[in-house]
Amino acid sequence: MAHPRLEIENISVGYGRRRVIADLSLPAIEGGGVTALIGPNAAGKTTLLRALAGLVPARGTIRLDGEELNGLSVTAHASRVAYMPQALPQRVALTVLEATLSALMSSGGTASHLATARVHALNTLERLGISDLAMRGLDELSGGQRQLASLAQSIVREPRVLLLDEPTSALDIHHQLRVMRFVRELAQERGIIVIIVLHDIAQAARYAHRIVVLKQGTVAADGPPEAAITPAMLAEVYKVEARVERCSHGFLQIMVDGALDAAPAAQALSVAPPST
Numbered sequence: 652m653a654h655p656r657l658e659i660e661n662i663s664v665g666y667g668r669r670r671v672i673a674d675l676s677l678p679a680i681e682g683g684g685v686t687a688l689i690g691p692n693a694a695g696k697t698t699l700l701r702a703l704a705g706l707v708p709a710r711g712t713i714r715l716d717g718e719e720l721n722g723l724s725v726t727a728h729a730s731r732v733a734y735m736p737q738a739l740p741q742r743v744a745l746t747v748l749e750a751t752l753s754a755l756m757s758s759g760g761t762a763s764h765l766a767t768a769r770v771h772a773l774n775t776l777e778r779l780g781i782s783d784l785a786m787r788g789l790d791e792l793s794g795g796q797r798q799l800a801s802l803a804q805s806i807v808r809e810p811r812v813l814l815l816d817e818p819t820s821a822l823d824i825h826h827q828l829r830v831m832r833f834v835r836e837l838a839q840e841r842g843i844i845v846i847i848v849l850h851d852i853a854q855a856a857r858y859a860h861r862i863v864v865l866k867q868g869t870v871a872a873d874g875p876p877e878a879a880i881t882p883a884m885l886a887e888v889y890k891v892e893a894r895v896e897r898c899s900h901g902f903l904q905i906m907v908d909g910a911l912d913a914a915p916a917a918q919a920l921s922v923a924p925p926s927t
């Protein structure tokens with residue numbers, strides 16, 4: 652089956668009269684790879700993801716495989732596009748397995764028989780390394796465990812588009828790397844589109860095939876990591892003086908030397924000595 656193709660043309664999104672995304676267009680996003688959405692706080696990353704998920708109204712065109720997503724019913728949208736929000740799931744009285752199963756069923760998932768669905772949900776938990784949490788209540792998990800459970804609920808539905816908003820923010824470094832590797836494998840194996848919001852630029856560079864940099868609701872850079880992540884972009888978008896180098900393993904590393912608009916350290920520390 653051909654890989655999905657997501658087209659975003661001239662979209663504008665706002666809250667009330669406030670416009671957050673302004674007339675944004677991107678070259679089509681193709682399945683089989685990971686696109687990382689990066690940018691400073693309040694750049695509009697979550698707003699863009701929510702617009703793609705159909706959770707906030709957007710003007711303009713969002714098309715998946717030629718089909719306009721704007722105007723689809725909630726269920727039809729959810730069967731094509733899964734969204735994992737930044738907020739951790741509520742502490743509801745469901746086990747991790749029940750929550751994963753209910754996510755699968757609510758989106759009209761591929762498994763029609765409960766027993767098949769259960770096997771599918773258990774496989775998903777196993778791939779995320781959280782089989783041991785299957786029978787644990789969501790209300791008794793740590794923050795990181797709840798984040799992994801939330802990821803399982805998005806993935807189990809086998810969407811064509813998977814939108815992940817900072818899915819590793821509550822995870823330790825081992826689980827961060829494991830989840831990022833898993834997400835990359837998932838995109839490649841299933842040929843789906845994965846769009847992931849990340850604050851860790853080095854991690855985005857390591858695991859994403861394409862980086863889209865947002866600045867105040869517009870696209871400041873878009874391309875493969877080595878093209879998008881440059882000292883000039885970091886200065887313009889993040890207001891930091893930084894070097895971008897490759898480590899001995901070939902991964903991009905960002906060495907931040909300072910904030911461009913920060914007061915010099917000596918000045919910041921120049922506090923009048925207490926009078927004696």
Ligand SMILES: Nc1ncnc2c1ncn2[C@@H]1O[C@H](COP(=O)(O)OP(=O)(O)OP(=O)(O)O)[C@@H](O)[C@H]1O
Binds near residue numbers: 690692695698699
């Ligand atoms: N529900 C809302 N109502 C009104 N304004 C909102 C709402 N959600 C977000 N905003 C505003 O939209 C702008 C973009 O927010 P958004 O959450 O999309 O940014 P972000 O790039 O994801 O930021 P961060 O990296 O801090 O999570 C911000 O100025 C924010 O205050």
